[in-house]
Amino acid sequence: MAAGYAEMLRTRYAARLLTGTLVGRLPTATASLAIVLFVKSQDAGYALAGALTAVYGIGNAVGQPLLGRAVDLYGQPRVMLPSAVLSALGMAVFAWVGLDPLPLAYAAVAIAGLFTPPLEGGLRALWPSVLGSEERIHAAYALDAVAQEVMYAVGPLIVMLLAAQWSPAAGLLVINVLGLLGALAVVTSPPSRGWRSEPREAHWLGALRSRGLLVVLGAFFCIGSALGAIAVAAVAYAENQGDKNISAWLLSALGVGALIGGVVYGHRQWAGEPERRLRLIVTALAVCYVPLVLVPGAIAMTLLAALAGVFLAPALACAFVVVDRHAPRGCATEAFSWLVTSFGVGASIGSAVAGPAIEWGSDAMGFAVSVAGGAAALLVLLATRHLLTAPKARVVAGNVPENDRTGAAEPGFSAGHQA
Template sequence: MALQPAAPEHAGEATAAHVPAPGGVQPPTALEDRTQPPAHAVTFNSVLRQPGCILLSTAAVLGRLPLGMVPVAILLDAHSLAVGGVLAALYSITPGVGQPALGRLADRRGIRLPVVAGAAAAATALAVLSLVGSSSGVPAAALIVVAGMACPPIEGSIRTLWPRVMPDAAHVRAACALDSTLQEVVYVLGPVLAISLSVAASPRAVLATAAALTLIGSCAFAAAPACRRWAPTRRTSDWLGPLRPSAMRFLLFAMVFLGGTVGALDVAAVAAAARYDNGWLAGALPAGFALAGLAGGVLFVRYRPRLPRHQELPVAAAAFAVAWLPLVGDVGALTVVLAVLLPGLLFVPLLTLVSLALTDLAPPGTGTEAVGWLSTAIRVGLAAGTALAGHGAGSFGIPLASAAVCAFVLSALSRPARRVWLEDGTK
């Protein structure tokens, strides 16, 4: 979800093999042009040794850590699980509304303004929420909406900066894998910190801490030299922005189903815990999936691609879909735990390849907004997958089906026989 040997200065900037057609329409062969793999594999250590990378990565983790902390704090602070669940879901879905808008502002006015302004608004809302509590009704819901929509666009910004910070395409590829891996850290470490702080102090202390981390991490990110030096790419005004190429829209459509696999997994884990009468499965399966994702990111950077990009992406998606098969059927509790590690292992590599394809397809000067739309698509899928899995009694067939549709769309997107799908509908 590697780049040309000469990486563009900005994410989404055109190269000789990536020149938008008149009117901003992407040529239908955009995914097929990237046929050369990186000259060599690059490790996380070599990425982190690049000037400014440690600061950017550390600040990005701190700024995004509240995304893993706040839903748990809301659940623990609310007067009932039902109310807490609704409010936590509200916080999880609202960044999907705010990220594209803040990303567009970053592409047009620079990264620092939306990152700092978004952090200030989100931190203020979380700080006030820590005072009034999650059980305050409408005020709590309003504060949660503000906190979610104002989440600073760090994810899109850091991926926009990688081609500027990294020396070559192989390092850009590894940097994207590093960031995808660090996102898994956020969703593994965040809940652990939230529960630990809630036990030691209170859920409201978690909300106050999340407010502080949002502000500290985002300001440190905006103060990084790479952010200060970055300038927007001039481009023709287009209200569709990164959504102009049909290939981009199909890619984002596929990501709804990728998000659906993760959303369905959480429900399937609860159902498995009830089916096997082992409560620990409810937490062990999502945790195992996320931890396997960390390992997958580490292994991915050591893999030297031998397939052209337009084959690498659908092959990874197909492998991810097949990896869910062992979970379908009547298997033991321990087998379920071990089986969920395989799709988890493939999740971060697939997400990384998607991110690279997104950068290829985004018209010049729209890279940050494009990542915002990626976040939106995945979050919509998470919500839909959770809802469908609930109606499907928590069957593992739901994530399997969702992953299969994702693989089919990505396969059709990249095949020359489906080239008409990549056109803008004008022919």
């Protein structure tokens, strides 16, 4: 796989697109922690911090599929660049005005989330035109996921460093400026400017007419809720331990665990249906969330956070392949954006539930919300296994069978949160 990754990165524009997308997604990847830290610096409680995080996530969740469909219809630069500017401006207003007046704070956070550019979906839609072969595309999914885990490990540390050196408000501003620059690097590239979606069948449901896609979205809504709860519970746990920096270590450990799991998963090729493999991976993921409710000392808790992340990356990598198999023709960006949406809504709900659970209970109750999310994801996949089956082949341009890779080896992987 290392050789496959190197070959893929040597392809013209591949490294630029991957790096630009990762940097462009920094605001989304760090939003939960950055918003919680900023709200706490304004002497407000976890309930408000969770509510604002939820508003951001819901705005992001609503905007991703809408902007993704617009990208499929009108191309990437005409949609992504204006949305990136509006998103950064929304978070800048939030950092400037703070929590007074509160309605303006809610509106600014909602705008920042709503206009987050669909860089994830856009990148995965670009890979076929940039890389050509299916093996390279699968390797790109894997490397995409590995690189995201690096970002999720480093991102919280960057936010904490900026907050400690300057202020939580400065952290919000710097992260969002970096996000804007990342989006700019993507949309000014020739592949992004020249990309056009496949012809699509007119249907008001768009990508959502795929039953298999709906199953994946339901499962990852639940996984997102688990991660959203962990983000808020980690800050509460750190506060109870007397060191606010512990929250960054816990979230970084979650990312490092996912990175390790992804690298190990990517050392081999996988035969058989990815739909079945997804169920097995999510089972392991749900089990690894359970020890978090023990809330031991900081060192042990950091190790448990790493364990909780181990199967996240493989789950996401496998989901990328499943979404690609089940997405209707001409709906690639929208389908991948719906995955981001389901993850984002879940994370928002998890954050919103974890806030009151912590405030009226304990930090252990916040982590219990994540356990419930993992269990629910597993139940969704088990209850709908008859719907998430290998899709029938359909022939596209060049007589290449699309969405029918049953029995073919899938290059291993390695992937990131929030989808």
